[in-house]
Amino acid sequence: MNMEKINLARKLIKEYHYDLKAIDKGYTGRTLYVNVGSHDIKEKSVTQLIKDxxxxxxxxxLYYLWQAVTESTRWNDPENEIVISSGPVGGITQYPGSGKSLVVTLSPLTDMPMDSNAGGYFGPYLKFSGFDALELQGKADKDVIIFINGVKGTISIEEVPNEDIDTHIFGEQLTELYADNEEDKRNIAVISTGTAARHTNIGLxxxxxxxxxxxxxxxKxxxxxxxxTVFRDKHIKAVVIKVAGVKGNENHPVDKLTLNKIGIKMHKEIHDLDNSQNRMRQIGTANIIEVMDQYDLLPTHNYKFGAHKDTYKISSRVFTAKVTQNSPDGCWFGCSLACAKxxxxxxxxxxxxxxxxVSIDGPEYENAAGLGSNLGIFDPDAILELNFYCDTYGLDTISFATMTAFVMECYENGILNKERTGGLELTFGNIEAAFELIHQMSRGEGFGKIVGxxxxxxxxxxxxxxGADPKFLSDIGMEQKGLEFSEYLPKESLAQQGGYGLTNKGPQHDEAWLIFMDMVNNQIPTFEDKAEALHYYPMFRTWFGLVGFCKLPWNDIAPANxxxxxxxxxxxxxxxxYVDVYNAVTGMSIDKHELIRQSERVYNFQRLFNIRMGYGKRIHDKIPYRAMGPVTMEEYESRQERYDRQLVEHLGYDPANKTTEEKMKVLREYRLDQYEKLTDAVYKRRGWTMDGVPTAEKLQELGMDLPELLEVVKKHV
Amino acid sequence: MKRLAKKEELCTGCGECEKVCSQAFFKENDREKSCIQVNEEKIKVCNQCGECIAVCPIEAIYRDKNGVVRINKKICTSCFMCVGFCPELAMMMHGDMLEPFKCIACGQCAKACPTQAIFISEEV
Structure with a gap:
C-alpha cells in the first residue's frame, strides 16, 4: 500500500490538546495515557514517590504496568499496556549512549512483564514533547496511528487502512508524511512493527x-x-512523534558545564582508545565474533558447540568490508561510540x-552469532539478509535465531521431518529453509506459524x-521463562549460567555477562564471589534502563589506566x-552505592511483579541442561578431554574405562548441583528466601515496603 | 584554504590574541572564550583540517567557500563530539554557550600579535 492511499484513507478519530512546558532537571513531571479502544487520552502527574x-x-x-493489570491479565487482554519511557538522563546529548527508550509490557512469550530497550530518538522525543512516559492501553477496532505533535501540543488518533506494512517502507513513509520538509525529518521518530508481528509471538x-x-x-x-506482537494485537500501526529540534539543554540540567566536561572526556577517550580496544566505531558489537569462537563461546548448532571451523567466513573483518558508509554511526545524538552499522x-x-x-542495519554480534553459527550458516550475505527480514518483518532476531536452531536440531533428530515442516528441510546450514521459514512468518503460513x-x-x-521425548526437548530447547536465550554459550561458566538463569525477564545477557571474569580470568572462584557478581552487575546494569543510558559505553571502552x-x-x-552525570542532570547527590540501591528497588519490584503473575520463583529460574553441559554424546565426545579432566579434578572420578553415557551422567549430576548451590548463594546475597521471594525485611531495608508488594510477599513466603 | 598559521618560536605568550578573539566574538575579555589559546608559548588553534566535519553525524560542521571549517549553530545539538575528537584540541567549549566554537581565520588576532607568531595563510 502506498502512502497516498494511506493519506487519503486517514480519518481523525480524536484530537487532544495539551500545554507544552519545559523539562525540569530531567523530568517533565507528567505522563501520557492513550487508550486506543476507548480513545481516552489523558495526562497524569508524576509524584515525588514515583520518581524516588x-x-x-x-x-x-513497571510501575504503570502494575497499576494497569491484575494477576489474571494476559498479554492480549485490552488492559495490558505498552509503556515507553526514557528516564531522567535520557536525551542529553553530551555523553555517549544517552538516548535509550525502555519498553515494558506483559509478554506473549513469558506471560510476565517484559522489558526491552531500544536506541533511536523516540524516548527522548517523548520527553521533549512533554511526557516522562507513554502508556498505550486498550485495543482498537481498526488500525490506528497515534501522532504526538510536540511542536503544537496535540495528540491525535487517526484511523488508517487495516493492512500490514513492513518497517523499512512504512518508517520511511511516515517520516516523509509527518515532516514539514527534508530539514524537519530529523525531528520525527516512529515506532512500528512489520508483517510477521501479527502471526508470531516474537514481534518486535x-x-x-x-x-x-x-x-x-x-x-533500532x-x-x-x-x-x-502486543502492539499489533492492539491494532496500533505506528506511533509518530515530532519535536521542534534538539539542543544539549533540553533536559534543563542543574549543571550543564559538568555534563559538557564529562562528555568531552569520554569522547576523547573513545577517540584515543577505541581503535586499539574494541573497534566499536569501526564494526560495533560484531567485533567479538571470532573472539567468542576462540574461547569456545560462539553458539553453534543450537548451542551444542562453541566454535566452528568456518567461523572465519563470518568474522568481524568480513562484515567490516560489508559496512558501506565508512563513517561511524550512532543511534542518538552525541554517541561517539557509534556502534550502529x-x-x-x-x-x-x-x-x-x-x-x-536496501540498507541493512547491522549486523550486531547477536545477529551474526544467532543467524550464523547457531544455524550452521557461514554465509555473511545470508546473515545480512536474514537480519534485514527480521527487522522489517518485525521479528526479534535473537528469538528467531534460537527457535530456528531448535527446530533444526529437532529435524536432525527425527522429531521433525519434511511432512511435519511442510517440505522444509531444516538441517543446520540450510539457508534456503531458513529463508522460507522467515517468509512464512511474514505471511502467517505453514510451519513458520508453528515456530513463531x-x-x-x-x-x-x-x-x-x-510424541517427542519431553525430557530431550526440555534439555535442548534454549528457552527459560518462555524467552529464548541470547547468543552466548554458557556451558563452561557457572556464573554466566546464573547470569542467564537468575534474571527477571529471562535469559538475556543484559543483566550480567560474566563469562570472562569467571571462565577466562578466574576472578570469581567461590560461590560467594559469583553471588556477589550476580548481585552487583545485574543491579548496576539495571540502572542504565532506569535513567536512559546505553550499556555499551560503560565497558566497551575503558580508560587507559x-x-x-x-x-x-x-x-x-x-x-x-554516571554518578556525576546523573547528579548534574537531576540535582540529586547520589553516590555509587545509592546507584545500586536505586536499581535494587526496581529489581525487587520486578521480581515481585513476576511472582504476582504466577512466575518468578526458584522453579522458574532453572535452565535447560544444554546451557549447563553436554546433552548428547556428540557434544561430550567433541570436548572429551575437557570433560574427562573436570571429572578427575572436581570429583575425583576416574573416567578410564567408563562409557560416555556413564561419564555424562556423573557430569550432569555435578553441574546441576553446582547450579543449585549457586542459586542458594545468589538468593542469599539478594535478600531473598530460598524459593526466590524477596523478603519483607529486604523491602524495608530498601524503602520499598509498599503495601501492594508486602501483600505479594505475604502470599508467597 | 584560508587558515591561521603559526610560528610558535616567535610567540612570547603575551595573550593579546586571546583578548582580541574573545572581544571580537563574545564582547568580553576572557581567555576561556577565545578560539585561540596560548599555554607556555604553545599556540592552540584550529588548522582547518576538517576532521570534525566527518565526526559530526548531523552535518552541522562544514567547510565554507574559503576553506574555513564552520559550525551551523542552528542544527548543532551540542554533543561536543567534535571537541573530544579534534586532533589539535582546538574545538572549544564554554559553559555559557550551548554550542562549541572555533577559529574561523578572521585574522583579528594576527593583526594584534606583536611578534607575527600568528598570521593568515592561504597555503594548503
Whole structure:
C-alpha cells in the first residue's frame, strides 16, 4: 500500500490538546495515557514517590504496568499496556549512549512483564514533547496511528487502512508524511512493527530515526519478548512523534558545564582508545565474533558447540568490508561510540523484496552469532539478509535465531521431518529453509506459524502432536521463562549460567555477562564471589534502563589506566562518570552505592511483579541442561578431554574405562548441583528466601515496603 | 584554504590574541572564550583540517567557500563530539554557550600579535 492511499484513507478519530512546558532537571513531571479502544487520552502527574522509588525508564514502565493489570491479565487482554519511557538522563546529548527508550509490557512469550530497550530518538522525543512516559492501553477496532505533535501540543488518533506494512517502507513513509520538509525529518521518530508481528509471538518494535547523512530512516529495535506482537494485537500501526529540534539543554540540567566536561572526556577517550580496544566505531558489537569462537563461546548448532571451523567466513573483518558508509554511526545524538552499522545498496536475493537494493542495519554480534553459527550458516550475505527480514518483518532476531536452531536440531533428530515442516528441510546450514521459514512468518503460513509460537509452546506441541521425548526437548530447547536465550554459550561458566538463569525477564545477557571474569580470568572462584557478581552487575546494569543510558559505553571502552584500578571489571572511572552525570542532570547527590540501591528497588519490584503473575520463583529460574553441559554424546565426545579432566579434578572420578553415557551422567549430576548451590548463594546475597521471594525485611531495608508488594510477599513466603 | 598559521618560536605568550578573539566574538575579555589559546608559548588553534566535519553525524560542521571549517549553530545539538575528537584540541567549549566554537581565520588576532607568531595563510 502506498502512502497516498494511506493519506487519503486517514480519518481523525480524536484530537487532544495539551500545554507544552519545559523539562525540569530531567523530568517533565507528567505522563501520557492513550487508550486506543476507548480513545481516552489523558495526562497524569508524576509524584515525588514515583520518581524516588522508580526513577524512570524501566522503573516507570513497571510501575504503570502494575497499576494497569491484575494477576489474571494476559498479554492480549485490552488492559495490558505498552509503556515507553526514557528516564531522567535520557536525551542529553553530551555523553555517549544517552538516548535509550525502555519498553515494558506483559509478554506473549513469558506471560510476565517484559522489558526491552531500544536506541533511536523516540524516548527522548517523548520527553521533549512533554511526557516522562507513554502508556498505550486498550485495543482498537481498526488500525490506528497515534501522532504526538510536540511542536503544537496535540495528540491525535487517526484511523488508517487495516493492512500490514513492513518497517523499512512504512518508517520511511511516515517520516516523509509527518515532516514539514527534508530539514524537519530529523525531528520525527516512529515506532512500528512489520508483517510477521501479527502471526508470531516474537514481534518486535522498530524505532526509526532519520539519518541525515544517508538521507533515509534507520531502525533500532526493542527486540525481546514479543512487544511488537502486543502492539499489533492492539491494532496500533505506528506511533509518530515530532519535536521542534534538539539542543544539549533540553533536559534543563542543574549543571550543564559538568555534563559538557564529562562528555568531552569520554569522547576523547573513545577517540584515543577505541581503535586499539574494541573497534566499536569501526564494526560495533560484531567485533567479538571470532573472539567468542576462540574461547569456545560462539553458539553453534543450537548451542551444542562453541566454535566452528568456518567461523572465519563470518568474522568481524568480513562484515567490516560489508559496512558501506565508512563513517561511524550512532543511534542518538552525541554517541561517539557509534556502534550502529549499516550495509547500503544490498541486493536482496529472496522474498517479496527480491532484487531490491536496501540498507541493512547491522549486523550486531547477536545477529551474526544467532543467524550464523547457531544455524550452521557461514554465509555473511545470508546473515545480512536474514537480519534485514527480521527487522522489517518485525521479528526479534535473537528469538528467531534460537527457535530456528531448535527446530533444526529437532529435524536432525527425527522429531521433525519434511511432512511435519511442510517440505522444509531444516538441517543446520540450510539457508534456503531458513529463508522460507522467515517468509512464512511474514505471511502467517505453514510451519513458520508453528515456530513463531516460541520454543516453550513448540515443546508442548511437539510432545502432543509428534510424541517427542519431553525430557530431550526440555534439555535442548534454549528457552527459560518462555524467552529464548541470547547468543552466548554458557556451558563452561557457572556464573554466566546464573547470569542467564537468575534474571527477571529471562535469559538475556543484559543483566550480567560474566563469562570472562569467571571462565577466562578466574576472578570469581567461590560461590560467594559469583553471588556477589550476580548481585552487583545485574543491579548496576539495571540502572542504565532506569535513567536512559546505553550499556555499551560503560565497558566497551575503558580508560587507559583502568587495569591499574582496584576493580577493573567495574570500570570505576565510568561508574563515577554516571554518578556525576546523573547528579548534574537531576540535582540529586547520589553516590555509587545509592546507584545500586536505586536499581535494587526496581529489581525487587520486578521480581515481585513476576511472582504476582504466577512466575518468578526458584522453579522458574532453572535452565535447560544444554546451557549447563553436554546433552548428547556428540557434544561430550567433541570436548572429551575437557570433560574427562573436570571429572578427575572436581570429583575425583576416574573416567578410564567408563562409557560416555556413564561419564555424562556423573557430569550432569555435578553441574546441576553446582547450579543449585549457586542459586542458594545468589538468593542469599539478594535478600531473598530460598524459593526466590524477596523478603519483607529486604523491602524495608530498601524503602520499598509498599503495601501492594508486602501483600505479594505475604502470599508467597 | 584560508587558515591561521603559526610560528610558535616567535610567540612570547603575551595573550593579546586571546583578548582580541574573545572581544571580537563574545564582547568580553576572557581567555576561556577565545578560539585561540596560548599555554607556555604553545599556540592552540584550529588548522582547518576538517576532521570534525566527518565526526559530526548531523552535518552541522562544514567547510565554507574559503576553506574555513564552520559550525551551523542552528542544527548543532551540542554533543561536543567534535571537541573530544579534534586532533589539535582546538574545538572549544564554554559553559555559557550551548554550542562549541572555533577559529574561523578572521585574522583579528594576527593583526594584534606583536611578534607575527600568528598570521593568515592561504597555503594548503
Amino acid at each position: 522509588k522508580f526513577i524512570g525508564g524501566k522503573g516507570f514502565g 518494535l522498530n524505532f526509526t530515526f532519520y539519518d541525515v547523512r544517508r538521507k533515509g530512516t534507520r531502525l 529495535q526493542a527486540g525481546r519478548g514479543g512487544i511488537g 549499516a550495509a547500503d545498496h544490498f541486493e536482496l536475493k529472496t522474498g517479496p523484496y527480491k532484487g531490491e537494493k 509460537m516460541g520454543i516453550r509452546k513448540m515443546k508442548e506441541y511437539f510432545v502432543k502432536e509428534y 583502568n587495569k591499574f584500578t582496584d576493580e577493573p571489571a567495574k570500570i570505576p572511572e565510568h561508574v563515577q562518570n
